[in-house]
Structures are given as structure tokens and as C-alpha cells.
Amino acid sequence: MSFSDRLAEAVRRKGPLCVGIDPRWESLPKSIREAPLPHPTTARLQAVAEHTATFCVKVLELVAPFAGVVKPQSAFFELLGKWGMHAQEAVLNRAKEMGFVTILDAKRGDIASTATAYADAAFEGCKIDGETFPVWGADSLTINPYLGRDAVEPFLVAAKAAERGVFVLVRTSNAGSGLFQDLNCDGKPLYRHVAAAVAEWNKPTIGACGLGDVGAVVGATHPRELAELRAELPNVWFLVPGYGAQGGTAADVRAGFRSDGLGAVVNSSRGVTFPFHPDDPDWEAKTRSECVYRG
Amino acid sequence: MSFSDRLAEAVRRKGPLCVGIDPRWESLPKSIREAPLPHPTTARLQAVAEHTATFCVKVLELVAPFAGVVKPQSAFFELLGKWGMHAQEAVLNRAKEMGFVTILDAKRGDIASTATAYADAAFEGCKIDGETFPVWGADSLTINPYLGRDAVEPFLVAAKAAERGVFVLVRTSNAGSGLFQDLNCDGKPLYRHVAAAVAEWNKPTIGACGLGDVGAVVGATHPRELAELRAELPNVWFLVPGYGAQGGTAADVRAGFRSDGLGAVVNSSRGVTFPFHPDDPDWEAKTRSECVYRG
Numbered sequence: 001m002s003f004s005d006r007l008a009e010a011v012r013r014k015g016p017l018c019v020g021i022d023p024r025w026e027s028l029p030k031s032i033r034e035a036p037l038p039h040p041t042t043a044r045l046q047a048v049a050e051h052t053a054t055f056c057v058k059v060l061e062l063v064a065p066f067a068g069v070v071k072p073q074s075a076f077f078e079l080l081g082k083w084g085m086h087a088q089e090a091v092l093n094r095a096k097e098m099g100f101v102t103i104l105d106a107k108r109g110d111i112a113s114t115a116t117a118y119a120d121a122a123f124e125g126c127k128i129d130g131e132t133f134p135v136w137g138a139d140s141l142t143i144n145p146y147l148g149r150d151a152v153e154p155f156l157v158a159a160k161a162a163e164r165g166v167f168v169l170v171r172t173s174n175a176g177s178g179l180f181q182d183l184n185c186d187g188k189p190l191y192r193h194v195a196a197a198v199a200e201w202n203k204p205t206i207g208a209c210g211l212g213d214v215g216a217v218v219g220a221t222h223p224r225e226l227a228e229l230r231a232e233l234p235n236v237w238f239l240v241p242g243y244g245a246q247g248g249t250a251a252d253v254r255a256g257f258r259s260d261g262l263g264a265v266v267n268s269s270r271g272v273t274f275p276f277h278p279d280d281p282d283w284e285a286k287t288r289s290e291c292v293y294r295g
Numbered sequence: 296m297s298f299s300d301r302l303a304e305a306v307r308r309k310g311p312l313c314v315g316i317d318p319r320w321e322s323l324p325k326s327i328r329e330a331p332l333p334h335p336t337t338a339r340l341q342a343v344a345e346h347t348a349t350f351c352v353k354v355l356e357l358v359a360p361f362a363g364v365v366k367p368q369s370a371f372f373e374l375l376g377k378w379g380m381h382a383q384e385a386v387l388n389r390a391k392e393m394g395f396v397t398i399l400d401a402k403r404g405d406i407a408s409t410a411t412a413y414a415d416a417a418f419e420g421c422k423i424d425g426e427t428f429p430v431w432g433a434d435s436l437t438i439n440p441y442l443g444r445d446a447v448e449p450f451l452v453a454a455k456a457a458e459r460g461v462f463v464l465v466r467t468s469n470a471g472s473g474l475f476q477d478l479n480c481d482g483k484p485l486y487r488h489v490a491a492a493v494a495e496w497n498k499p500t501i502g503a504c505g506l507g508d509v510g511a512v513v514g515a516t517h518p519r520e521l522a523e524l525r526a527e528l529p530n531v532w533f534l535v536p537g538y539g540a541q542g543g544t545a546a547d548v549r550a551g552f553r554s555d556g557l558g559a560v561v562n563s564s565r566g567v568t569f570p571f572h573p574d575d576p577d578w579e580a581k582t583r584s585e586c587v588y589r590g
Contacts, residue, residue, distance in 0.1 A: 024408070025423055045421060045428040075405055075412035079421050081430040082380040089377050109402055109439055110370055111469040113319070117370035126340060126374050128320055133340040135376040144404055146441040146464060149471030169441060174406040176444030183488060185478040190485065193478060 001207075003139060003165035007237060008209035008262050010068030010101045016257070017291070018069040018103065018239065020269025021059060021091065023052045023076050027274045029283040032058075049083035052076075056091040060098055062284055063272065066291035069265050070095050071239075074106035092136050102139045103239065103265075107169065109144035111151045119158030140165035142217060142239070145194050156201055156214065165213040165237070168198050170229065173219025173242030195229055202236050209262060211237050218256065220248025220266065227255035230263065238264040244271030296502075298435060298460035302532060303504035303557055305363030305396045311552070312586070313364040313398065313534070315564025316354060316386060318347045318371050322569045324578040327353075344378035347371075351386040355393055357579055358567065361586035364560050365390050366534075369401035387431050397434045398534065398560075402464065404439035406446045414453030435460035437512060437534070440489050451496055451509065460508040460532070463493050465524065468514025468537030486520070487527075494528050504557060506532050513551065515543025515561065522550035525558065533559040539566030 001009075025033065025048060032055045037047040060070065072095075077088035095102050108118040120126060122141040125134040143155050143166050155166050171181060171191045181191040195216060202214035215237035218226050226240070238256045242248040243266050256264035275290040276283035296304075320328065320343060327350045332342040355365065367390075372383035390397050403413040415421060417436040420429040438450050438461050450461050466476060466486045476486040490511060497509035510532035513521050521535070533551045537543040538561050551559035570585040571578035 022409070024412075041426075041428065044426075045423075048421075048423060048428075073409060075403075075409045075416070078416045079412040079430065081416065081421065081428070082377065082384050085377040085380040107403070107405055107439075107442075108370075109404075111467065114317070114368060114370045117319075117374040121370070121373045121376065126343075126376065128340075128343060131336075131339075133336065133343075133376070135374065144402075144439050144441050146439050146475060147402075147467045147469060147472060148474035148476060150469045151467070151471065153471075172406065172442045172446070174442060174445045176446065176448075177406075177442060179443035179492065180441060180485065180488060181443060183480040183485065185480045185485065190475065190478065190480065193475060197474065 002163055002205070003159070003213045004205065004207040004211045004237060005209050006139065007069070007101050007165070007265070008211065011262055011265065014066065014068035016265050017067040018071050018265040018267040019059070019063045019067045019272050019291070020105070020241070020267045021056050021070055021072040022269040023056055025052065027278055028052070028055050029276065030279045031281065033278070045081060046083040049080040049087040052080060052084070053087035053090045056087070057094050058284070059287065060091070060095055060100065062287045063291050064098055064100075069101045069103065071103040071105050071267055073269065074104060089136065092138060096137060103142065103167065104136055104138035104140070105142045107142050107144050109147050109151055111147055112154065115151055115154035116158060119155045123158050123162040123164045138164070140167060140215070142167045142169065144169050145197065152201065159213055160205070165215060167215040167217050167237070167239040168194065170194050170198060170216040171218045171222055171225050173221045173246050173248070177219070191225070195233060198236060199233050206235050211235050211262060215239055217241065220253045220256070221246055223248075223252040223255055226252070230256055230258070234258065239267060240264050241267045244268040297458055297500070298454070298508045299500065299502040299506045299532060300504050301434065302364070302396050302460070302560070303506065306557055306560065309361065309363035311560050312362040313366050313560040313562040314354070314358045314362045314567050314586070315400070315536075315562045316351050316365055316367040317564040318351055320347065322573055323347070323350050324571065325574050326576065328573070340376060341378040344375040344382040347375060347379070348382035348385045351382070352389050353579070354582065355386070355390055355395065357582045358586050359393055359395075364396045364398065366398040366400050366562055368564070369399060384431065387433055391432060398437065398462065399431055399433035399435070400437045402437050402439050404442050404446055406442055407449065410446055410449035411453060414450045418453050418457040418459045433459070435462060435510070437462045437464065439464050440492065447496065454508055455500070460510060462510040462512050462532070462534040463489065465489050465493060465511040466513045466517055466520050468516045468541055468543070472514065490524055490528060493531060497531050501530050506530050506557060510534055512536065515548045515551070516541055518543075518547040518550055521547070525551055525553070529553065534562060535559050536562045539563040
């Protein structure tokens with residue numbers, strides 16, 4: 001089944017909540033952070049990464065009844081170095097086993113065979129001498145369009161071959177996103193040019209659900225643009241960050257949906273995964289109830 | 296010493312060649328690829344990553360007399376999954392021990408604390424409970440500007456704190472780079488707006504050598520733009536990819552330099568690291584002689 005149809009199925013079953021997995025060590029529950037770490041410096045970061053994976057898997061279990069989509073943020077795993085990459089693999093594997101649709105939020109972008117290397121890592125795995133070794137095995141990947149056509153196309157080719165998807169950064173949720181995205185290029189802002197390219201790339205991939213495998217990242221913090229883009233790109237999935245901790249409200253994100261209730265997955269990271277104070281012994285119940293509320 | 300001054304010192308001592316470390320397995324010398332790999336699938340990718348690190352360290356040793364700057368391409372390590380990250384760490388550590396100035400070519404870009412996580416991974420390391428654990432320990436990192444001001448600034452803050460540098464993608468070397476970079480925004484192409492922002496960010500970081508810590512990536516495949524940008528950004532280091540295998544010539548890259556011979560490092564990846572056919576038993580001599588020619 002195509003990526004877009006699998007995503008539609010997940011949203012129909014469990015709603016449009018995408019749980020962002022952003023494991024900042026200092027925000028993890030005390031009970032996890034205070035599990036004993038071995039002493040030698042080299043082994044300590046490995047232990048931190050293992051505890052981080054434990055926390056992330058626990059979050060997957062807590063949110064599974066309420067969300068069908070999860071988005072691990074690669075930066076927080078990379079911050080834990082090579083051991084963080086062991087954790088990233090473990091979390092993605094567990095999410096897959098549990099039936100989540102996964103979005104690896106790595107915002108990759110490079111050219112030609114270098115882009116293919118990132119795409120193979122994200123999707124099918126590493127191909128060596130006719131054998132394929134699984135790497136991240138994600139269902140989709142966020143990508144950055146700045147490098148242009150031949151930087152995006154290798155991701156599209158790899159996604160197509162593996163029945164996976166991409167989400168292209170169009171209008172990001174941060175306050176300073178306008179520096180380049182809002183520049184007036186031949187009469188319309190840059191992000192609208194990127195949106196038009198996304199619509200083009202998406203067109204040949206539209207599945208049974210009426211949406212395609214080439215999505216767009218559009219922040220909840222720009223509700224007017226979100227509505228405009230929804231009208232302009234009726235067949236494009238939106239990944240909508242910025243809901244909750246970044247200030248986007250439920251009314252703000254409504255504009256991202258189509259009338260059939262599909263078309264958007266709304267990410268909440270800090271809101272769902274860290275509704276508790278790190279010292280709170282009752283963090284599991286709070287995470288669960290936060291999901292019910294969002295869902 | 297500031298990043299820019301360390302880079303100037305390396306270029307004065309050994310010239311402007313930057314050796315790109317892009318370890319594509321199928322291009323590695325037969326003698327390395329054919330070293331026995333253990334049989335179980337899980338262990339094979341680990342062995343591939345270890346052999347890859349061995350090749351990269353051998354390249355460092357071969358090019359050390361001729362080049363002071365190396366640029367590992369993160370995508371080819373990531374393609375080898377978590378084990379590739381062990382290899383990336385080993386190669387960066389060895390490069391540092393050998394005195395190279397390192398550019399981690401990862402083209403990262405994200406917002407706020409997520410950008411800080413990437414920056415800390417690249418530069419100072421992971422900070423936990425008052426302790427800092429080294430991660431990549433690179434001297435500089437390539438970054439993507441599309442997300443805007445508050446996506447770039449965390450990298451600048453982290454670079455400043457650690458006396459490291461960044462290279463912001465301005466005009467990339469690929470044929471399709473113009474899709475967005477060439478759009479006419481208020482009378483000038485997008486990449487010139489990015490270049491102007493780079494000049495701003497670079498200004499407070501200018502070191503004794505007259506150049507700063509916030510560089511720009513400008514492809515050798517656009518010699519006219521390279522000359523224009525050199526004139527417009529006299530204090531900005533350029534990382535110039537696209538020389539050699541991608542078609543840029545020695546005459547093309549000349550425009551990237553200042554009259555004092557500083558201002559650009561010229562990357563060659565396939566040209567230097569893979570001048571040989573994979574089956575060639577004499578690959579070490581060929582790599583060495585290619586460096587003499589480029590240097």
C-alpha cells in the first residue's frame with residue numbers, strides 16, 4: 001500500500017495526532033534519568049542513550065491507543081553521538097513493530113548520490129553487493145528543498161521504490177522563518193514557489209485516498225498561510241508542527257484539513273511527551289491524559 | 296585561536312585543497328572491500344563500517360602532506376547506520392589528532408533547541424548534568440539556511456562558544472540548484488539574499504586573517520557567481536565544491552580567492568579519494584599523486 005494510503009488509514013483509525021519524539025535528557029522523568037549510569041566517561045553517554053531509548057519506547061506504549069503517527073526528531077538522538085544512533089534505530093524499530101506510521105524528522109538535503117545515500121538510510125537500507133541491510137526503516141522523512149530539483153528528486157525516487165513518503169519544508173513554524181521563505185519572488189513569496197514544486201512532485205503519487213506521497217511541512221503558527229496552502233494543494237499531506245508549546249491552537253490547525261477530515265497530521269512534541277515536570281512521579285498518567293485531550 | 300585563523304594557517308601551510316571524504320563502498324579499493332566480512336547479517340554492516348573507517352584513515356595519511364583541510368560527508372556514514380556513526384566518529388577523531396581542519400558536511404538545519412542539539416553534536420559535545428561528552432568534535436559544519444534567522448543563529452552561538460565555524464549553503468554546485476536559488480526576489484536572486492545574510496552573520500567574527508567564522512558554500516560550477524560573490528563578500532570564507540568530477544576547472548575556482556591567496560578552500564572528493572579503479576592494486580600511489588597535482 002502506498003505511503004499516503006497507509007497514512008490515511010492511520011488518521012482514520014486514530015485521528016490526526018502525530019506524537020513528536022524529542023528526547024531532551026533534562027526533560028526526561030527523574031525515575032529514568034536517575035537509573036544508575038556506569039562511571040567511566042566513555043560508557044556514560046552510552047547509558048544515557050539506552051535510558052533515552054527506554055523512555056521513548058515507554059512513550060510509544062503510552063500514546064499507542066491515541067495516535068497512529070510518531071515523529072522522532074533525529075537531532076536529539078544525534079546529540080548522543082553514535083550511541084544515540086543505536087537508540088534512534090531501536091525506537092524506529094519498535095514504532096514499526098507497533099504499527100505506527102513513522103516520520104523521521106531529519107530535514108535532510110544534499111545532491112545526487114549523496115541525497116540517495118540519505119534516502120536509502122531513511123527508507124530501504126544500505127545496499128551492498130546485492131544485499132540490503134536495514135538502517136532507519138522510516139515510513140517518511142522530512143527534507144529541505146533549498147538545494148533544488150536534483151537534490152529533491154533522489155528522495156522522490158527512493159521513496160517511490162520503497163513505497164515511502166517525504167515531507168518537504170515549505171513554511172516552517174519558527175518566528176524567524178520569513179527571512180527567506182517570505183521573500184517576494186516574482187510576485188509571490190518563496191514558500192509559495194516551493195509549495196508549487198511540491199504539488200508537481202506530488203501529482204504522480206496520488207493514491208486511493210486522494211492524497212500523495214510528497215507532503216509539505218506547514219507550521220500551525222501561520223494559520224492564514226496554512227488555509228491558503230490547503231486550498232492551493234488539495235492533494236498534498238501537510239505535516240503541521242508548532243501546535244501546543246510553540247503557540248499554534250486547535251482553531252489554527254483546523255485550516256490544514258480537507259473537508260473529508262484527511263490532509264493533515266498535527267505534531268505535538270513537548271505538549272504530549274513532556275506534559276509533566278521532570279520530577280513528577282506520575283508522568284505516565286499525565287502523558288496518557290494529554291493524548292486523550294489532544295486526540 | 297578562532298576558526299577562521301586556524302583555517303587561514305592551514306591554507307597558508309598546505310594550500311587550499313580540501314579533501315572530501317565520501318566513502319562509497321562500491322568505490323573502495325578491492326583490497327579493502329575484500330577483507331573478510333563476518334557472516335551473520337547483523338554483523339556484516341558493522342564490518343563494512345569498520346573497513347570504511349580503515350579506508351578513510353588511510354586516505355587521511357596519504358593526503359596529509361598535501362592538504363590541511365578534510366570534509367567528511369556525513370551521508371555516506373549515515374548510510375551505514377549506527378555503525379557508520381562509529382566510523383564517522385573514528386575518522387573525525389583521527390583527522391583531529393593529525394592536525395587537519397575538519398568540515399563536517401552534514402547540511403544540518405532546524406529551529407531553536409533542535410538546531411542547538413545538532414550544533415552541540417557537531418562542536419562541543421553533549422552536555423549532561425554539568426559534564427560534556429564529546430560527539431563529532433568537528434571544526435566546522437555545513438548548514439542549510441532555508442528555515443531562516445532563528446534556525447541559523449543557534450549554530451552561530453554554538454560555533455562562537457566553541458571557536459568553530461559554519462559554512463552556509465549559498466549557491467550549490469548541482470545543475471538543478473537554480474530552481475529556488477535563482478528565483479528573482481525583489482530584484483536579485485535568492486542566493487544573493489542568503490549571501491547578504493551570511494555577510495551580516497560573519498561581520499562580528501572576523502579574525503586576524505581578515506576573514507570570519509561564518510563561511511559560504513559556493514559551487515565551482517558557477518564561476519561568474521563565484522566572482523561576483525567574492526567581490527561582494529570580501530571577508531567570508533568560501534567552501535567551493537564541484538571542482539573536478541562535477542566539472543569545475545582550476546580557472547573556474549580562481550575567482551573564489553582573494554588577492555592574498557586566502558578566502559577559499561576547494562573541495563575535491565571523487566578526484567582525490569577515488570582517482571583509481573576499485574580493482575587497482577596501486578590505489579595508494581594514485582591517490583598521492585592526484586594530491587600533488589591538485590595541490
